[in-house]
Amino acid sequence: MTAAAAPQTHPPADALAAVLDALRPLLGDRLTTSAAVREQHGRDESYHDPMPPDAVAFAESTEEVAAIVRACAEHRVPVIPFGTGTSLEGHVAALKGGLCLDVSRMTEIVAVRPEDMDCTVQAGVTRTQLNEHLRDTGLFFPIAPGADASIGGMAATRASGTNAVRYGTMREAVLALTVVTADGRIVRTARRARKSAAGYDLTRLFIGSEGTLGVITEVTLRLHGIPECILSAVCPFPSLKAAVDTVIETIQTGVPIARIELLDPNQMRAVNAYSGTDYAIAPTLFLEFHGTEAFAREQVGMVEAIAGEHGAKGFAWADTLEERTKLWAARHTAYYAGLALKPGAKGFSSDVCVPISRLAACLEETEADCAASPVTTAIVGHVGDGNFHVLFIVDPDDPEEIAAARALNDRIVERALAMEGTCTGEHGVGYGKMAFLEAEHGPDGLALMRAVKQALDPHGIMNPGKIVAP
Amino acid sequence: MTAAAAPQTHPPADALAAVLDALRPLLGDRLTTSAAVREQHGRDESYHDPMPPDAVAFAESTEEVAAIVRACAEHRVPVIPFGTGTSLEGHVAALKGGLCLDVSRMTEIVAVRPEDMDCTVQAGVTRTQLNEHLRDTGLFFPIAPGADASIGGMAATRASGTNAVRYGTMREAVLALTVVTADGRIVRTARRARKSAAGYDLTRLFIGSEGTLGVITEVTLRLHGIPECILSAVCPFPSLKAAVDTVIETIQTGVPIARIELLDPNQMRAVNAYSGTDYAIAPTLFLEFHGTEAFAREQVGMVEAIAGEHGAKGFAWADTLEERTKLWAARHTAYYAGLALKPGAKGFSSDVCVPISRLAACLEETEADCAASPVTTAIVGHVGDGNFHVLFIVDPDDPEEIAAARALNDRIVERALAMEGTCTGEHGVGYGKMAFLEAEHGPDGLALMRAVKQALDPHGIMNPGKIVAP
Numbered sequence: 001m002t003a004a005a006a007p008q009t010h011p012p013a014d015a016l017a018a019v020l021d022a023l024r025p026l027l028g029d030r031l032t033t034s035a036a037v038r039e040q041h042g043r044d045e046s047y048h049d050p051m052p053p054d055a056v057a058f059a060e061s062t063e064e065v066a067a068i069v070r071a072c073a074e075h076r077v078p079v080i081p082f083g084t085g086t087s088l089e090g091h092v093a094a095l096k097g098g099l100c101l102d103v104s105r106m107t108e109i110v111a112v113r114p115e116d117m118d119c120t121v122q123a124g125v126t127r128t129q130l131n132e133h134l135r136d137t138g139l140f141f142p143i144a145p146g147a148d149a150s151i152g153g154m155a156a157t158r159a160s161g162t163n164a165v166r167y168g169t170m171r172e173a174v175l176a177l178t179v180v181t182a183d184g185r186i187v188r189t190a191r192r193a194r195k196s197a198a199g200y201d202l203t204r205l206f207i208g209s210e211g212t213l214g215v216i217t218e219v220t221l222r223l224h225g226i227p228e229c230i231l232s233a234v235c236p237f238p239s240l241k242a243a244v245d246t247v248i249e250t251i252q253t254g255v256p257i258a259r260i261e262l263l264d265p266n267q268m269r270a271v272n273a274y275s276g277t278d279y280a281i282a283p284t285l286f287l288e289f290h291g292t293e294a295f296a297r298e299q300v301g302m303v304e305a306i307a308g309e310h311g312a313k314g315f316a317w318a319d320t321l322e323e324r325t326k327l328w329a330a331r332h333t334a335y336y337a338g339l340a341l342k343p344g345a346k347g348f349s350s351d352v353c354v355p356i357s358r359l360a361a362c363l364e365e366t367e368a369d370c371a372a373s374p375v376t377t378a379i380v381g382h383v384g385d386g387n388f389h390v391l392f393i394v395d396p397d398d399p400e401e402i403a404a405a406r407a408l409n410d411r412i413v414e415r416a417l418a419m420e421g422t423c424t425g426e427h428g429v430g431y432g433k434m435a436f437l438e439a440e441h442g443p444d445g446l447a448l449m450r451a452v453k454q455a456l457d458p459h460g461i462m463n464p465g466k467i468v469a470p
Numbered sequence: 471m472t473a474a475a476a477p478q479t480h481p482p483a484d485a486l487a488a489v490l491d492a493l494r495p496l497l498g499d500r501l502t503t504s505a506a507v508r509e510q511h512g513r514d515e516s517y518h519d520p521m522p523p524d525a526v527a528f529a530e531s532t533e534e535v536a537a538i539v540r541a542c543a544e545h546r547v548p549v550i551p552f553g554t555g556t557s558l559e560g561h562v563a564a565l566k567g568g569l570c571l572d573v574s575r576m577t578e579i580v581a582v583r584p585e586d587m588d589c590t591v592q593a594g595v596t597r598t599q600l601n602e603h604l605r606d607t608g609l610f611f612p613i614a615p616g617a618d619a620s621i622g623g624m625a626a627t628r629a630s631g632t633n634a635v636r637y638g639t640m641r642e643a644v645l646a647l648t649v650v651t652a653d654g655r656i657v658r659t660a661r662r663a664r665k666s667a668a669g670y671d672l673t674r675l676f677i678g679s680e681g682t683l684g685v686i687t688e689v690t691l692r693l694h695g696i697p698e699c700i701l702s703a704v705c706p707f708p709s710l711k712a713a714v715d716t717v718i719e720t721i722q723t724g725v726p727i728a729r730i731e732l733l734d735p736n737q738m739r740a741v742n743a744y745s746g747t748d749y750a751i752a753p754t755l756f757l758e759f760h761g762t763e764a765f766a767r768e769q770v771g772m773v774e775a776i777a778g779e780h781g782a783k784g785f786a787w788a789d790t791l792e793e794r795t796k797l798w799a800a801r802h803t804a805y806y807a808g809l810a811l812k813p814g815a816k817g818f819s820s821d822v823c824v825p826i827s828r829l830a831a832c833l834e835e836t837e838a839d840c841a842a843s844p845v846t847t848a849i850v851g852h853v854g855d856g857n858f859h860v861l862f863i864v865d866p867d868d869p870e871e872i873a874a875a876r877a878l879n880d881r882i883v884e885r886a887l888a889m890e891g892t893c894t895g896e897h898g899v900g901y902g903k904m905a906f907l908e909a910e911h912g913p914d915g916l917a918l919m920r921a922v923k924q925a926l927d928p929h930g931i932m933n934p935g936k937i938v939a940p
Contacts, residue, residue: 113825115718115722115826115827116826116827117721117722117826118825157667158665158666158667158671159667160665169665171665171671172642181914181918185917186914187912187914187915187918188912188915189915190892191887191891191910192825192890193823193824193825193855193857193890193891194826194856194857195628195630195634195639195641195823195855195857195892195895195896196628196894196895197627197629197678197821197892197894197895197897197898197899198892198893198894198899198903198906198910198911199678199899199907199911199916199919199937199938200675200678200679200683200918200919200922200923200937201628201641201671201675202915202918202919204641204674204675205674205675205922208667208669208670208671224724225723248585251587252585252587253695254694254695291765292768294768295761298762298764298765351667353663353664353665353666354663355583355588355662355663355664356585356587356664357583357585357586385663385664385665386664387664420661420662421661421662421663422660422661422663422665422666422667422668423668424666424667425663425665425666425667427667428667429667429668433668436668437669440661440668441657441668441669442657444651444655444656444657445659445672447655448651448670448926449670449672451925451926452670452922452925452926455921455925456918456921456922467670468669468670
């Protein structure tokens with residue numbers, strides 16, 4: 001069941017005071033207990049209740065992060081890593097109080113190595129900062145969730161987004177991490193080789209660990225060459241099923257499409273209102289093709305043929321860089337556009353991902369559920385991966401509406417699990433999806449995760465109350 | 471330093487007897503202590519001393535594996551999982567005696583789902599068995615190490631091979647595993663969704679764990695569409711550097727080449743003798759291009775241009791399926807061909823992998839080292855990944871030669887580590903590379919791995935003495 005938070009608790013006042021005393025000489029005014037700063041660090045972009053930490057520390061280096069974690073470990077004070085605060089499942093809520101460790105000032109691009117097509121950045125660098133820095137290298141970093149999230153946060157939540165169908169998720173994008181363990185040691189999880197069979201996969205263990213096993217302070221990323229040719233288009237369909245069937249056939253045909261995104265009519269209405277566009281109000285695919293000129297055009301031909309068979313009303317091409325940027329900005333702000341449908345509303349979002357063969361059935365049944373529900377919804381999805389979001393747009397002060405949205409969300413997750421899918425394709429668990437995690441992995445799978453958590457964070461100080469820890 | 475084995479030890483006789491008594495009713499004559507069977511299960515394909523287990527159990531189902539592990543756990547008897555015995559770092563050596571758990575009879579193809587481009591197989595299915603089964607589906611499983619290894623063993627060692635430059639390694643190929651934990655529970659690590667952010671990445675934790683955290687009994691794999699067009703060629707070069715520079719530029723240009731393999735003149739001589747081919751004795755690239763007809767030809771044009779600039783003497787194309795099969799059979803048997811250079815010899819092999827920008831320097835310095843060494847060597851590599859093998863062809867009864875080969879191997883690994891590479895790109899650690907693992911990950915990285923091992927196998931019964939466990 002979609003979780004509501006338990007009441008917030010706090011570490012003993014003397015433990016917290018001891019941590020603050022220990023860190024003040026190191027951090028000066030980068031350590032604060034100001035109510036405004038704490039408040040800002042206790043909330044994410046979702047409907048989850050804000051839970052401010054007791055203090056916020058702004059780290060500027062891996063060594064500072066290690067010193068902060070050591071102080072917290074000594075006094076058993078919770079540590080909640082914080083990047084941009086754009087997560088969606090209560091990841092940054094200080095359920096047990098403690099210290100929020102803000103890495104947003106760790107914005108150094110440590111190295112860009114064009115000849116190896118990789119780079120190393122501090123955890124606070126955001127994806128757009130990185131891509132702006134890369135502009136003259138001919139390379140880009142493809143992972144693109146909606147928010148301009150920090151790279152550290154994206155690694156911590158195993159983020160993905162619109163390009164994952166072609167370029168993979170953070171699981172594939174990260175070559176190595178620097179992490180600070182729960183006892184304050186600094187570990188580099190891997191070298192820069194493209195592949196390795198050297199022991200347990202520490203890199204993948206920390207990717208998606210949501211700050212519960214340690215703090216990610218640096219990330220070494222694979223980069224990709226900017227394609228010679230990028231073609232973007234928008235294509236409306238007569239029905240949701242027609243759009244989804246086009247996606248399924250495109251994937252099954254093996255076209256290496258770079259982006260293939262679905263928006264339902266409600267979401268299109270929201271996008272038009274928010275971004276000033278005038279797209280048709282219909283189930284719509286946003287598409288992008290990458291390659292050499294000839295190869296990109298060949299892919300377009302294949303997908304136009306598939307779409308045509310499903311009654312597509314023609315591709316509207318974004319011909320200039322400016323038009324392309326506008327098109328994807330409209331898609332990337334879909335979440336905020338959805339929220340703007342209802343003034344004062346908060347959002348929360350399903351994030352299921354199912355095997356592609358089940359996607360049409362899953363989406364059609366979900367569409368019917370949404371139509372039958374009193375909750376305002378909008379559907380948007382990375383459908384090439386089988387992943388989609390139903391955005392529930394709710395009045396945070398209306399418990400009945402929230403309860404209805406939760407019930408709808410539960411139903412969507414149960415359906416995805418029954419179809420061999422996952423409760424979360426890319427948003428992560430936080431505390432919002434802990435009950436679903438148990439349904440997905442079963443008690444023995446959860447026991448394995450708990451054993452790992454206990455081994456790496458025996459005192460339970462790392463982002464407590466998230467994923468598997470009580 | 472390249473490790474020699476400590477003397478073999480054994481569990482107490484009464485513990486072993488108790489396990490055998492407990493399992494005989496379940497397994498009948500699939501449980502054996504015959505010397506010949508034990509001997510066969512204590513050796514891999516490398517120079518490592520054979521270390522037979524005390525008994526061998528042939529499991530036929532996940533439930534049987536669980537029952538076997540539970541019996542061993544109860545009596546603290548080591549369990550060594552065994553697939554085809556084709557690993558190279560002493561992975562199957564029964565360093566502490568115990569029970570070898572042979573999964574080679576678990577050969578069921580549980581499900582093939584063409585519409586999802588995935589399949590589920592039992593751990594004992596080999597890669598060629600799977601591809602034969604898939605023949606009429608239009609799909610294939612791309613991971614191709616030299617040996618016809620079992621899929622379970624390939625997952626356990628994070629194997630890759632000739633196609634990894636395009637299709638990734640077992641890390642990318644596996645969607646989910648069924649594993650039996652060290653206390654005999656059955657856990658499925660993930661659903662079949664293409665991506666998930668649902669908790670710790672148990673799948674990747676078991677991939678590359680070499681039987682030290684549990685036993686892999688079923689594997690769900692991503693499959694790929696057989697390309698419309700496959701073009702294979704062999705191309706000799708005037709120097710090793712010319713061949714490697716061609717590889718580096720090909721990768722940096724972003725050509726999605728399917729295979730790009732380097733063989734040095736010694737290896738080419740060995741291949742000709744073993745496979746009855748008549749390739750030029752020169753540094754040589756074996757190449758393969760996948761795509762639509764137009765796209766494959768476009769890739770060929772780009773790589774021919776790069777190769778031409780480096781003095782390549784022309785591509786010899788394998789025009790028929792038969793010729794292509796012969797070409798890749800010659801490449802895949804390179805290890806056996808190398809051993810055949812010296813009758814009665816055993817092999818061992820370096821397996822370093824470095825960032826692509828360092829590959830030319832790494833290979834040139836390694837070539838000079840080999841030339842200066844008394845040991846017979848042959849070099850072959852998955853150079854598109856930065857991964858190559860120096861095969862040391864040694865007389866197993868000549869300790870001086872083995873010592874010289876070990877010294878050469880040490881030097882090669884140290885060089886790779888200094889270049890931010892790994893000691894093992896795909897063969898794994900076993901007990902042969904434990905010392906290198908410490909050099910690569912440092913004491914704190916190793917401490918994390920040990921914590922994971924201790925958490926998931928607290929009694930140390932799973933393949934003891936490998937990776938990090940004493």
